[in-house]
Amino acid sequence: MGTIFAAGGIVMWPLLGFSILAIALIIERSLFWFRINRRQRPVMQGILRTYRQAPMDVYPKLRQNVNLPMVRIFLEALEIEGASPSQFHLALASAMQAELPQLRRFNTVFATIISVAPLLGLLGTILGLIRSFAALQLGDIAANADTVTGGISEALVSTAAGLVVAIGTLIFANLFRGLYKRQIALIQEYGGQLEILYETHYGRQSRVMVG
Helix, strand or coil, X not given: CHHHHHHCCCCHXXXXXXXXXXXXXXXXXXXXXXXHHHHHHHHHHHHHHHHHXXXXXXXXXXXXXXXXXXXXXXXXXXXXXXXXXXXXHHHHHHHHHHHHHHHCCCHHXXXXXXXXXXXXXXXXXXXXXXHHHHHHCCCCCCCCHHHXXXXXXXXXXXXXXXXXXXHHHHHHXXXXXXXXXXXXXXXXXXXXXXXXXXXXHHHHHHHHHHC
16 A cells, blocks of 8 residues: 555645545544434424424423534524514524534535545646656666656556545535435425424414403
């Protein structure tokens, strides 16, 4: 492995840094989405069930699961006292927008690695070819065979390394993007159910106050 790394030339160092960064972020995002997907559906169904039967009993459940993004959205909207259904809708939408950066976290870093890693590989290719052509220009090909083959190795290894880093990161970035879209769909689904329940309870309270 060390020989291959050395053969790739100077661009292998930034590629190594990108690969370590990508692995660390992939692990962080994988754990993040695993925790959410493992607990979210039963928790949200229990919260909606509780709110349907006894709205005031839902707050302890929400605070116990505040590490879930959807729970934080619901809690922030429900803590606005006396909001009309339209105001509650705006509060829910605002809370959702506030959570989006957390759900999209590191997307820009992934995109940067995916874009820059192949370019670094291409740079290594160019540097390796320059090294090979410089050796050829000296005239004695046999005497400079090691330099020529070393330059070709640098060109090929750096290109392959750049593509490996970019492709591996792209696979996980697309996976996380799919999980993000699924999460947005679930927020809209459960948020719509909560809005219906809120409007129902708001109507009941309004009738009681009028009566």
